[in-house]
Amino acid sequence: MLSTDEIRMLPEYxxxxxxxxxxxxxxxxxxxxxxxxxxxxVAYAPHTLAQRAGDGVTSYGIIAGLALILLTFAITAxxxxxxxxxxxxxxxxxxxxxxxx
Amino acid sequence: MSISDYLxxxxxxxxxxxxxxxxxxxxxxxxxxxxxxxxxDFYSAGGQxxxxxxxxxxxxxxxxxxxxxxxxxxxxxxGFDGLLYSIGFLVGWxxxxxxxxxxxxxxxxxxxxxxxxxxxRQRPIRIMAxxxxxxxxxxxxxxxxxxxxxxxEVLFHLPYSSAVVIVGVLMVAYVSFGGMLxxxxxxxxxxxxxxxxxxxVAFLVMAHFNxxxxxxxxxxxxxHAKGGGIMEPGGMVxxxxxxxxxxxxxxxxxxxxxxxxxxxxxxxxxxxxxxxVVVATGFIGYFYIxxxxxxxxxxxxxxxxxxxxxxxxxxxxxxxxxxxxxxxxVGGSGMMGFISAVAFATILAxxxxxxxxxxxxxxxxxxxxxxxxxxxxxxxxxxVSRIATVGLGxxxxxxGLLFEKQNVAFMxxxxxxxxxxxxxPVILLSMYWRGMxxxxxxxxxxxxxxxxIGLTILSKTVWVSVLGYEAPLFPYEYPALFSxxxxxxxxxxxxxxxxxxxxxxxxAAFDAQYVRAQTGVGIEGGSHH
Numbered sequence: 001m002l003s004t005d006e007i008r009m010l011p012e013y014x015x016x017x018x019x020x021x022x023x024x025x026x027x028x029x030x031x032x033x034x035x036x037x038x039x040x041x042v043a044y045a046p047h048t049l050a051q052r053a054g055d056g057v058t059s060y061g062i063i064a065g066l067a068l069i070l071l072t073f074a075i076t077a078x079x080x081x082x083x084x085x086x087x088x089x090x091x092x093x094x095x096x097x098x099x100x101x
Numbered sequence: 102m103s104i105s106d107y108l109x110x111x112x113x114x115x116x117x118x119x120x121x122x123x124x125x126x127x128x129x130x131x132x133x134x135x136x137x138x139x140x141x142d143f144y145s146a147g148g149q150x151x152x153x154x155x156x157x158x159x160x161x162x163x164x165x166x167x168x169x170x171x172x173x174x175x176x177x178x179x180g181f182d183g184l185l186y187s188i189g190f191l192v193g194w195x196x197x198x199x200x201x202x203x204x205x206x207x208x209x210x211x212x213x214x215x216x217x218x219x220x221x222r223q224r225p226i227r228i229m230a231x232x233x234x235x236x237x238x239x240x241x242x243x244x245x246x247x248x249x250x251x252x253x254e255v256l257f258h259l260p261y262s263s264a265v266v267i268v269g270v271l272m273v274a275y276v277s278f279g280g281m282l283x284x285x286x287x288x289x290x291x292x293x294x295x296x297x298x299x300x301x302v303a304f305l306v307m308a309h310f311n312x313x314x315x316x317x318x319x320x321x322x323x324x325h326a327k328g329g330g331i332m333e334p335g336g337m338v339x340x341x342x343x344x345x346x347x348x349x350x351x352x353x354x355x356x357x358x359x360x361x362x363x364x365x366x367x368x369x370x371x372x373x374x375x376x377x378v379v380v381a382t383g384f385i386g387y388f389y390i391x392x393x394x395x396x397x398x399x400x401x402x403x404x405x406x407x408x409x410x411x412x413x414x415x416x417x418x419x420x421x422x423x424x425x426x427x428x429x430x431v432g433g434s435g436m437m438g439f440i441s442a443v444a445f446a447t448i449l450a451x452x453x454x455x456x457x458x459x460x461x462x463x464x465x466x467x468x469x470x471x472x473x474x475x476x477x478x479x480x481x482x483x484x485v486s487r488i489a490t491v492g493l494g495x496x497x498x499x500x501g502l503l504f505e506k507q508n509v510a511f512m513x514x515x516x517x518x519x520x521x522x523x524x525x526p527v528i529l530l531s532m533y534w535r536g537m538x539x540x541x542x543x544x545x546x547x548x549x550x551x552x553x554i555g556l557t558i559l560s561k562t563v564w565v566s567v568l569g570y571e572a573p574l575f576p577y578e579y580p581a582l583f584s585x586x587x588x589x590x591x592x593x594x595x596x597x598x599x600x601x602x603x604x605x606x607x608x609a610a611f612d613a614q615y616v617r618a619q620t621g622v623g624i625e626g627g628s629h630h
Contacts, residue, residue: 004612004613004616008612008616016619024199028195031192031195031196035192035352036348040341042334042344046333049333052332056315056319057318058318059332059333061181061333062184062332065181065185065187066184066393069188069386069390072192075195076194079195079198079375080375080376080379091371091621094622095621098620
């Protein structure tokens with residue numbers, strides 16, 4: 001078994017850290033920004049959300065709400081797709097190296 | 102009254118479907134019991150649950166009676182505000198996926214206190230995490246039991262006390278015999294039934310409007326007392342502080358609920374854990390869109406209809422009955438029966454999960470790790486788990502009976518606030534901040550817990566509505582902004598000022614923990630956690 005320090009020295013490990021940070025931070029910020037903008041609009045600018053989109057009766061608020069639901073799912077789906085494509089193989093290689101040595 | 106009189110007043114279809122469901126779940130429990138021998142089986146279904154199955158089970162925990170009936174009821178009364186709650190419950194999931202899911206699965210074995218205590222001194226963290234878990238579970242349980250009793254009273258015309266006892270007995274059976282395997286499958290099946298039922302009702306509503314949302318909304322605006330007001334924010338969040346506070350509680354509370362976090366340990370590895378979150382998020386999101394449609398459908402079909410509303414315009418049975426009544430309006434008594442049975446099923450499934458989480462805190466944390474200092478045998482821990490389950494079942498029944506007349510709406514909110522303020526900060530920082538120490542965790546976490554409880558008691562929901570005082574001492578209804586801040590500050594402060602040897606050890610152990618959390622190296626066959 002490789003020790004913790006040895007694992008941290010592996011180039012795969014560094015690549016892993018880099019890739020993880022690159023995907024997790026922006027997506028987190030996106031989710032937080034989207035949700036809290038929505039919430040703050042509910043608190044500070046409910047009239048904007050009340051405005052009707054087009055000629056119909058549907059308000060911007062409802063559209064924004066439904067869009068947020070879809071965005072939430074999209075973020076999770078995208079993240080897992082990205083991880084499976086770019087990160088999972090790295091983790092497997094690190095695990096393999098860690099036990100063989 | 103005689104059986105035939107009773108049957109005449111109540112929906113026989115509902116009763117039959119319900120009995121069929123109970124029979125199925127008892128069969129599952131028997132099947133699961135044969136496969137539940139070890140603590141690993143009992144707490145984490147032997148790690149054999151797939152990502153998709155787990156995702157459905159987690160979604161099931163979220164599609165509780167409270168969200169199905171409560172949110173559609175809220176949409177029925179206020180329109181847009183119902184959407185606020187739905188969104189709040191949903192947006193925590195990406196955060197969990199991005200930050201917590203993998204490390205959680207890689208570090209822990211059975212419940213989140215394994216993770217919270219990973220590099221720290223076991224005893225104090227376990228006690229605190231167990232306490233945080235049990236408080237959250239207890240509050241949630243009381244709210245569910247009272248909700249269950251009232252729901253069954255209305256739907257099946259049974260006395261409240263019988264309803265509570267039935268729920269309690271069934272849940273003890275599921276958990277003590279079948280453990281996590283049984284509760285997962287019960288939750289899964291219920292989720293599927295609920296999704297099918299809700300889809301059919303929503304479909305029937307939309308079909309009436311030729312699948313035009315505008316048509317549905319226009320008609321709803323026309324008939325609702327608030328008119329166009331249902332399309333915009335109502336009075337649910339009155340100011341920015343409340344808005345943010347509620348948002349924080351919903352978003353991060355999700356990441357601190359013990360019975361939800363427990364489900365992450367039922368899958369084989371981190372990859373399956375990730376998949377669970379995507380599947381769960383998808384189904385939960387879909388479900389909340391359905392409840393939105395159902396709420397609006399209820400506005401259109403029930404308002405002004407003397408079969409469903411009384412003289413004042415209020416819904417018969419309360420606004421929580423909106424979804425059930427709508428099912429009757431669009432699908433007849435057969436559909437109503439199905440939805441009623443499923444609503445009852447959701448309660449059974451959720452309380453089982455909660456009880457299991459509570460039993461785990463008692464036997465895995467308090468008994469095996471704290472009292473027995475890690476020296477308990479499998480058999481001993483299993484025995485205590487089962488005793489704890491029965492104890493919790495009895496407690497749940499007693500509390501359900503005691504709180505019958507109380508307004509328990511604040512309890513789920515408080516459960517989320519505590520989860521967000523006591524559990525989540527400890528989990529997150531222990532995973533990512535080297536400088537955190539045992540002392541910081543204990544003091545910070547406890548601070549978050551006390552502030553959450555204290556501010557809730559001083560707020561309108563308890564101080565005025567329950568205790569009967571004139572004006573609340575804490576002006577906001579949601580404490581999360583303050584209690585979470587207190588927790589994070591507390592953890593930070595008590596960690597950086599910690600110069601003890603234990604503190605040094607805690608910081609030094611961070612690297613090994615972090616590597617394991619990020620790569621999964623060392624999980625199976627590693628330290629007996």
